[in-house]
Amino acid sequence: MALVRGRRQSKLGLILPEITERRPRFSPPLPPTASQQPTTTASSAASEYETVQVLGHGNGGTVYKVIHKKTSNLFALKVVHAGSDPTMRRQIFREMEILRRTDSPFVVKCHQIFEKPDGDIAILMEYMDAGTLDSLSKTGGLLTERTLANVARQVLNGLNYLHAHKIIHRDIKPANLLVNKNMDVKIADFGVSKIMCRMLDTCDSYVGTCAYMSPERFDPDSYGANYNGYSGDIWGLGLTILELYMGHFPFLLTGQKPDWATLMCAICFGEPPSLPEAVSDEFRSFIECCLQKDSGKRWTASQLLSHPFL
Known part of the structure; x- marks a missing residue:
C-alpha cells in the first residue's frame, strides 16, 4: 500500500474544523442503538476523541485508533487526503x-x-x-480448515448482502478483511467498489489489487463472455482463503516478488494453484468452485453458503 506523504502526515491530527458552506453535509446511517453512536458534531469532534495510535497507512x-472520551469506546478513524485529486475524491465519495x-x-460499520x-475526509x-x-x-501462523470455514462463511454472508444490493x-x-479477537470478520475498504445501476452492467476495469484480480478482469475478451459483474469477488475470496491456508500467495512461489506481467501470466495462463494432498475433499471442492477461470462457472455467494465445506 502507498505510504502517506510526509508533509501531510506530520500535520495530521484529529482536529476537524466546521464543515464548510461550500460542501455538503453527509448523513451516515445510525447504528442499531443510540448508545453505540457518539452524538458529536464536526465542531466538537476534536474535544471528544483522542488519538491512541496509528493503525496503518494506505489509499x-x-x-487511527481513537477513544471517545465520554464513553471510553474505541473507534477507527480513517482520514483520507482527497485534496484536489479528482480520482482520489471519486474513490472516497464512492466509499x-x-x-x-x-x-x-x-x-x-460507519458511525460518522x-x-x-x-x-480531507474523516470517516x-x-x-x-x-x-x-x-x-x-x-503473527498467528497458518489457519486451520475449521477456522477458514468460519472466515469464509462470514465473508460470504457479507458478499451475499452486498451483491443483493x-x-x-x-x-x-x-488486508481488506477486518477481524476481532472473537474471530468476527467484516469486509472493509470500499475505495474501489462499484454500485451497479443494472444487473448486467460490466465491471472489468483495472482497479483493485492486481494480485487478486480475476482472469476476466485481466483479459475480458478471453474470459469475460459470461461475466456477470459479481464473480470477481468470489475469485478474490477463493485466493484469500487459499493464501491463509498456505501461508503465501497461491500463484507464486514462496518469497517470489510479483509484478503485473508475472501475475497476469500466472492467473490467466497458468495452472490452478495446487493444494496439499492433506486437505479435505470439501475444502478442495470449495476452492475449485471459487477459482474457476470461466467466471460463468464460478459459484455465487448464495450458492457457496450452502457448500459442504461450510
Missing part, C-alpha cells in the same frame, strides 16, 4: 456512499463522516481489535 490516508447504504454485521475545508468506523486477516496470519467490492483480499 492516500491514515487510519462514503457505500458506507451510508450498508447495514450488515459482516460489513464494517466529516469533511474538512481543505478537502469514524467501528474498531476491530485484531486488525486484518493479513496481519493475523503473519448490487454492490461489487472489487478488492477482496486478506
Whole structure:
C-alpha cells in the first residue's frame, strides 16, 4: 500500500474544523442503538476523541485508533487526503456512499463522516481489535480448515448482502478483511467498489489489487463472455482463503516478488494453484468452485453458503 506523504502526515491530527458552506453535509446511517453512536458534531469532534495510535497507512490516508472520551469506546478513524485529486475524491465519495447504504454485521460499520475545508475526509468506523486477516496470519501462523470455514462463511454472508444490493467490492483480499479477537470478520475498504445501476452492467476495469484480480478482469475478451459483474469477488475470496491456508500467495512461489506481467501470466495462463494432498475433499471442492477461470462457472455467494465445506 502507498505510504502517506510526509508533509501531510506530520500535520495530521484529529482536529476537524466546521464543515464548510461550500460542501455538503453527509448523513451516515445510525447504528442499531443510540448508545453505540457518539452524538458529536464536526465542531466538537476534536474535544471528544483522542488519538491512541496509528493503525496503518494506505489509499492516500491514515487510519487511527481513537477513544471517545465520554464513553471510553474505541473507534477507527480513517482520514483520507482527497485534496484536489479528482480520482482520489471519486474513490472516497464512492466509499462514503457505500458506507451510508450498508447495514450488515459482516460489513464494517460507519458511525460518522466529516469533511474538512481543505478537502480531507474523516470517516469514524467501528474498531476491530485484531486488525486484518493479513496481519493475523503473519503473527498467528497458518489457519486451520475449521477456522477458514468460519472466515469464509462470514465473508460470504457479507458478499451475499452486498451483491443483493448490487454492490461489487472489487478488492477482496486478506488486508481488506477486518477481524476481532472473537474471530468476527467484516469486509472493509470500499475505495474501489462499484454500485451497479443494472444487473448486467460490466465491471472489468483495472482497479483493485492486481494480485487478486480475476482472469476476466485481466483479459475480458478471453474470459469475460459470461461475466456477470459479481464473480470477481468470489475469485478474490477463493485466493484469500487459499493464501491463509498456505501461508503465501497461491500463484507464486514462496518469497517470489510479483509484478503485473508475472501475475497476469500466472492467473490467466497458468495452472490452478495446487493444494496439499492433506486437505479435505470439501475444502478442495470449495476452492475449485471459487477459482474457476470461466467466471460463468464460478459459484455465487448464495450458492457457496450452502457448500459442504461450510
